[in-house]
Amino acid sequence: MSRIRWNCEDALSETERVGMISVEGSDWEMSGKQEQGEQLIMGSDRAHLNKVKVAEFHKRIKEAFEVFDHESNNTVDVREIGTIVRSLGCCPSEGELHDLLAEVEEEEPTGYIRYEKFLPVMTKVLLEERYRPIPDDVLLQAFETLDSAKRGFLTKDELVKYMTEEGEPFSQEEMEEMLSAAVDPESNLIHYKDYVTTMVVDDN
């Protein structure tokens, strides 16, 4: 499976970029990557803010994990990891998720992921702001790209073809779910502009 790395840094607004805090000197290994135009905060203030941020992340990660921990024994089914990571606001591709799983699985995979392994890895993901979500306009552009004839809609068959044959194909369940909300039952078409607008509102 080919992996295509794309970035949407150009989509980030100036204000967002300026607000980033450097995470050098933290307890975890960082890649040392520095974003352009970030502000550097001096010494102990930086360390303190870092601690506060990490504490925040820990609480959020704990809650997201626990709600899927059906046995209350600090483990979740490996198949729920994708949902947990995404519920924390990240948008990894399937390939990226696969790599992440490799970091949190046991030496001998048991089908379960332990919280102790998940927490540091996920904290790092949040600190690095990895797997950033796709901005709405980029999403809309993607639909427009698929609609080569610029009709303002896609037919159900077209969408199914693209989603199940290109990129990281949908499973049947994923496809059916998407169709159930996206297809206008009268015309059997997907008016993607309306669709994107409604979905975005609902997601927030």
Next chain:
Amino acid sequence: MGCGNSALNSKKSEKVLKAALVIQNWYRGYRARLRARLQYAVAIFESIEYADEQSQMQLSDFFSFMLENYTQIHKDDPELSNQLLENAKDRQEYLGLIEVPDSYDGPRLHFPFNFTDIALLIDAFKHQKTLHAYYVLEVLFETKKLLKQRPNFTHLKTSASKGLTICGDLHGKLDDLLLIFYKNGLPSENNPYLFNGDFVDRGRYSMEVLMILLVSFLVYPKDIHLNRGNHEDFMMNMRYGFTKEILNKYKIHGKKILQTLEELYTWIPIGSIIDNEILVIHGGISESTDLNLLHRIERHKMKSVLLPPLAGSSIEPEKKKAGAIILSGGVPSKDSSSDQLSKHEWEQIIDILWSDPRGTKGCFPNTGRGGGCYFGPDISTSILNKYHLKKIIRSHECKPEGYEICHDGKVITVFSASNYYEEGSNRGAYIRLAYGMDLEFFQHQVTTSTCYQPLHQRVNVMESSAIRILKERIIARKTDLTHAFQVRDHSKSGKLSVTQWAFSMESILGLNLPWRTLSMHLVKVDKDGYADYMTSFQDIRIEKPVKEAESAIIETLYRYRTDLQIIFNIIDSDRSGQISMEEFRKMWKLFSSHYNVQIHDSQIDELANTMDLNKDGSIDFNEFLKAFYVVHKYEKDNISNTKHSRYQ
């Protein structure tokens, strides 16, 4: 030309690939967030359900406390309940007194029943008819008579030509039962069924479900089998809706029906064993489960989970008689020890009806429910080996797919009530089995619409329902919560960090919920991440029946209203719906000391005096408790009582 075109094509297809990836990536993220929201809603429902069950333990302790310390209420009427019990036994006499009017347009059954009566019932219930009390009582009496002859465990055999269908919890969901009959066929000699408990409570058609099951049993007694569930218990019914349903549908004869039902429950078999291989019970097992003992005990002495045997009851019969409250259906006889099971026996049954399987090894008290235990895979293996059995089929827990297999295939949960928490929350399922063949699972889901609702709609429905119920819990603790918030608000700004808000919520409500994630639904949070904590109470209030009463009292009474209802029902042995002021005061004193409730006696007196509207010295407690209901700000009708009957 070839070269140029292919370069263009590959650029185009790379664009398409990128676009597809963007959409797929976005959709998967969106879908995951919806599923997480769904899971949060389920967590709320489950946590509240188990918190309710847990508080049962407190109630049960209170009853024991009451029985040991409370003096007789009806000093002048010791024979009263004796008389009541005698009357209960005389079926013919009672039925002879009831007349079914000509104007009755519901189903008319003809005893002895046959398959046409089953069809008649089903058709009538589909058309929203209510079965007349005469027939209800007839069915109950006849069923009780038949069940009395049955052993504690039903032993069944299946074959390739005659399989068996096992259904789990139905909880008064008539639609699910009818859907199962539609898919799987009506019960008959060639289509046997086993119903694994919890036929009633929570759903609105418990009586109809029960009637169909019992009439089917009377028509095909060799092929329809019933196991007792933890809700086949007259005290559970008081709390979880069936008692209310009966009193609403049967205003004249409701009390008689309740009395008969109370006894009938105790005769329902504890479990079943199929082909000497499969144990079918409602809840589960414990490490000390003794099937031989369970086969021998007098099961009808197990009245309710809330009535454990008194400590030392067999040793000091005299003392118990003097201090006894006359409970409905339970008479302090000359030899009171014969009335009750031993503690060990009682616990054995509780384990069967209340336990849940878990992944952790060992056996632990079931703190979630307050009764039974959590049993691990090693317990299942050892008990199954001990009795040369292969599998356990049980119910008792709602599962998203209607069934679940655990403990390495040894323990199977089957739950037949779909949409248990809310529309769209879960599927229901049933099992078909035949000797020598694999188990087959069938799923279903009741829906009012003709096509499957899209995910975001289902999530919205579940989420708003869960939040609504949670807010009712929050408003019931307003005084305590406000205090907890203010203690942490050093600057008196009216704001706390979300963390502090979450901590306060958990410390008072103790529901073990992801408060930070839920905060956006429950309180106003500004862009700096600070919660305006008093907005936690803004959309909802408890309706004050009496203007002068303090909020703290109102909240306490609202919170404990179900428990109080049960207690009052017990004291009110003649079932008149009224208790005297004296009884009420005595009751309240005991209650407040045992539950550690900080309300002064004089405040309760004042309240009681105000409620005694006709000033005759007695209180209609149903009216008293009904007066405390919750008003949701944006609702057209304020009837949270009926809408959430499953939580009462």
